[in-house]
Amino acid sequence: MYSLLHTHIERRIHLSQKERALLDQCFTPKKIRKHKFLLQEGDVCRHIAFVNSGCLRAYTVDHRGEEHIIQFAIEDWWISDLNSFLTGSAATYNIDAVQDSEVLLLERASRKTLLESVPKMERFFRLLQEANYVSSHQRINDSLSASAEERYLAFIKTYPLLVEQIPQSQIASYLGITPQSLSRIRKELSHKR
C-alpha cells in the first residue's frame, strides 16, 4: 500500500525505519471510483493526494461551461489544488478520477506534523516542488511554441498509457483544442504513415 510512496520519497531523501512508520501514519488511503470527485470547485482542498494507482485529473470550468484539464496525475504523481490547500481559499479546480484509482491523502495538519517531526521532509517537498515547477514551465513553453499536432505527439510520448485509456475529448481538453480538431489531427497523422 505504501511501498510506491516509500520508493517515491526515498528517490530523493533517505528515511529511517522509524521515520517511515511515522510517515505512513500521516497518510490516509482512499479508493476513488471512475468519475468520482476528490475535490470540487468552491470547496477547500483539504489534502494533497499521492496517486498509488489509476489516474486523476484537475480541471477548471470556464464561463462558457467548457472544461480545461490543467493536469493529469498517474501513479507516482501528486495532485491537488495547491493554492487552496496552502491558503485555505476556495478551490478553483475540480479533481476527479479518470479511472478507478487509489490515492494516499495527506492533510494539511498531517503534513505540518510530518514536516516538524521529520525535518528532512522539508527537503523532499522542496525537491518535489522544484520538479513540478520545471515540468509546468515545460508545458508553458509547449503551449507557446508548439502547434496542436506537435503538442499531441508530445502528449503521446509523455503519457503513452493514458492515450489508450481516456476519452479523446479529455486529451483535447488538456491540449487546449476541441475534440473535433484532435480527431482531424489524428486523421492527418494516420495519413502520413
Added chain:
Amino acid sequence: MYSLLHTHIERRIHLSQKERALLDQCFTPKKIRKHKFLLQEGDVCRHIAFVNSGCLRAYTVDHRGEEHIIQFAIEDWWISDLNSFLTGSAATYNIDAVQDSEVLLLERASRKTLLESVPKMERFFRLLQEANYVSSHQRINDSLSASAEERYLAFIKTYPLLVEQIPQSQIASYLGITPQSLSRIRKELSHKR
C-alpha cells in the same frame, strides 16, 4: 543591497542576525545592462538570480527562430533555468535584461552550503517553489481558457509597470500571439471606451 532579499525571505521564515550575515555571503551582486545576457541557451545555468531592481526575462527560441517568453522577473522575483541549474544539463532558456537590472546570484555550491548551514532555508525554498508552482498553473489555465484579449487584460493587471516599460512585441511573445495581433487587440480595446 540585500535589504529587499531579507524582507523577501523573512516574509516566509525568520532569520537571526547571524544567519542573515551568512546568507549575504552566499550571494553575489551583479549589474546587468539592458539586452545583456545572464544566461544563454546551451550553457549551464550556474546560478539562480534574485532580482533587486529592473526586469529580466527567460525565453526560448523555436525551430523557426521565433522567441517565446516563458517568464518575466521584476524586482522581488527569481529567475533561472531551473532544470539546467538543478541537473547541470544545457540550458534551453535564454535569460537577458529587459531593462538595466541588478540581481543577486546564488550559485549551486553556495545554495548547498546555505541549505546545510541554515536548514530553515529548506523551508524557505519549499515555500517559494510552491508559490511558483501555483502561479505557473495559473498561467497554464489562462492559456487554456482565456482568449488573447483576456490574457492581455490579465497581463496588464499582473504587470502594470511592465506594460509601460517593455516593447509590445515582448508582451505579445509572452501572451503567445504576434505583435500585429496585439496591436489590433489594443486598438479594439481603445475603441471600447
Added chain:
DNA sequence: CGGAATCTTGAAAGTGTTCAAATCAAGTGG
C-alpha cells in the same frame, strides 16, 4: 438489443497569422 456517449466528418464562421508597406519613435553623428 437499445440508448448514451464518443468520435468523425462537412461546411461556414472566427480568430489569429503572414506578408508587405506605411507610419512612428528613439538614438546617433554631424
Added chain:
DNA sequence: CCACTTGATTTGAACACTTTCAAGATTCCG
C-alpha cells in the same frame, strides 16, 4: 538641432488553422 538610420508599431489584404454547428457513424455498456 537636424537628418539619418534603425527598430517598433500599425494597418491592410490574403491566408491558415481552429472552432462552431450540425449530422452521421461508431463504440460502449447495461
